[in-house]
Amino acid sequence: MARWKKPAPEAVRTTFGGLRKLHPDAHCELDHATPFQLLVATVLSAQTTDVAVNKLTPALFKKYPTAEKLAKASPEDVQEILSSIGMFRQKTKNVLGLAKLLVEKHEGQVPRTLDELVDLPGVGRKTANVVLGVAFGAPEGVVVDTHVMRIAQRLGWTKNTDAESIEKDLCALLPRNDWDAVSHTLIFHGRRICFARKPECDDCGVRALCPSAGNAENVGRKPPRARRL
Numbered sequence: 417m418a419r420w421k422k423p424a425p426e427a428v429r430t431t432f433g434g435l436r437k438l439h440p441d442a443h444c445e446l447d448h449a450t451p452f453q454l455l456v457a458t459v460l461s462a463q464t465t466d467v468a469v470n471k472l473t474p475a476l477f478k479k480y481p482t483a484e485k486l487a488k489a490s491p492e493d494v495q496e497i498l499s500s501i502g503m504f505r506q507k508t509k510n511v512l513g514l515a516k517l518l519v520e521k522h523e524g525q526v527p528r529t530l531d532e533l534v535d536l537p538g539v540g541r542k543t544a545n546v547v548l549g550v551a552f553g554a555p556e557g558v559v560v561d562t563h564v565m566r567i568a569q570r571l572g573w574t575k576n577t578d579a580e581s582i583e584k585d586l587c588a589l590l591p592r593n594d595w596d597a598v599s600h601t602l603i604f605h606g607r608r609i610c611f612a613r614k615p616e617c618d619d620c621g622v623r624a625l626c627p628s629a630g631n632a633e634n635v636g637r638k639p640p641r642a643r644r645l
Contacts, residue, residue, distance in 0.1 A: 420575040427625075428573055428589045432598060434622040439604040442597065444550045446470065451526040451551035452518070453477050456486070456511050458546045459538040464501045472500055483524040486515035510538025530556040542579070549596030558586040559599035563606030566636035570610065570628040612636075 436442070445466045448454040453473070460469045476497050480486035486494075491508055498504040498511075514536040518524055526547060527533055533544035542559050549555035558564070560579040564586075568574045574585040590598055609616050615632040617623055628635045 420572065423572055423589065425589050428571075429594075431571060431622055431625045432590065432594065432601070434625060435601050435605055436597070438621045439601050439608070442600040442604040444546065444600060445603075447473060449477070450481075451547060452483050452524075453481070454551050455514070455526050455533075455536075455539070455543075455547050458543045459510055459514065460498065460501060460507055462507070462538070462543075463503065468501050472497055480515075483515045483518040486511065487519045489515075507538065513537035514539065526551065528552050528554070545599075549599070553596065555595045557583050558590070558595045560586070561599075561603065562612075563610075564599055564602045566612060567602045567606050567610050569636035570615075570626060570632050571622075572627040 444454070446454065446457040446461060447470045448457050456476070457469055457473050460473070476494070479497075480489050480494075489512065491512060494512060495504060495508040498508055501507070517536055518526065522532070528548065530541070530544050530548065533539050533547060534541060541557070542561065545555045545557050545559045549559065560568075560583045565577070565579060565582055568582055568586060569577070573589060574582045576582050576585060586598060587595065606612075609620050610632065613633060617626075617629050617632055620626065620629070623629045626632070
C-alpha cells in the first residue's frame with residue numbers, strides 16, 4: 417500500500433460505525449447451541465466455508481451434542497459424518513482429541529482462557545478468539561480471517577499483510593469492547609459487498625471514507641502465482 421499513513425483512531429471508529437449501520441445483524445454464521453458446539457464448528461471451518469460446516473454439524477451434534485459423548489465416539493463414525501469437507505481425516509482427529517481433553521482436564525466444559533484453548537488439538541489463536549468472543553464475550557484479540565485482512569488493508573487501517581500484525585494494528589485502533597464486533601462486521605462486509613474480486617464500491621455505504629474506493633480490487637489481494645514455463 418503506497419505511502420500508507422497510520423489512521424487516527426477517531427477516523428477508524430467513524431468508519432466502523434458506518435459499517436455497523438450497514439450490517440447491524442453481523443454475527444458468527446456457524447450454527448451452534450453451546451460453547452462446545454461452537455468450538456467444534458470453528459475447528460471444522462478451517463479452510464472450509466461456514467455453509468459447508470453448517471450442512472454437516474446438525475447430524476454431528478444430534479449424535480454427539482457434548483464433549484462427553486464425542487469423546488466416546490468411534491473415529492470411523494465421526495469421519496463418515498465429516499467426509500464432505502476438506503481435511504476431514506485430520507479434523508476428525510482434532511475434534512475427538514479436543515473432546516477427550518475437555519473431559520479429562522476441564523470436566524467437559526470449554527475453558528475461558530486463550531492459553532487453555534490453544535492447548536486443545538486443532539485450536540489456534542483465531543479459533544480461540546472466536547470462542548472467547550462469541551460464547552463468552554471476552555476475546556483476547558480481533559479474529560483476522562481473509563475478509564478481515566483484505567478489508568482492513570483497503571480501509572487503510574493497516575499496512576501489514578500477515579494476520580498477527582494486522583490483529584495488533586486493529587486492537588490498537590479499536591477499543592476492546594469492539595474487538596468481537598469488528599471481526600463479524602468486516603466478515604459480513606467482505607461476504608456481501610467488498611469481495612476479493614469485483615468489490616461493489618458503487619454500492620458501499622462507507623465509500624466516502626474508504627481510501628481504496630474505486631480501486632479496491634487492486635488492494636488486499638494475494639498476488640497471482642507465477643506460472644511455470
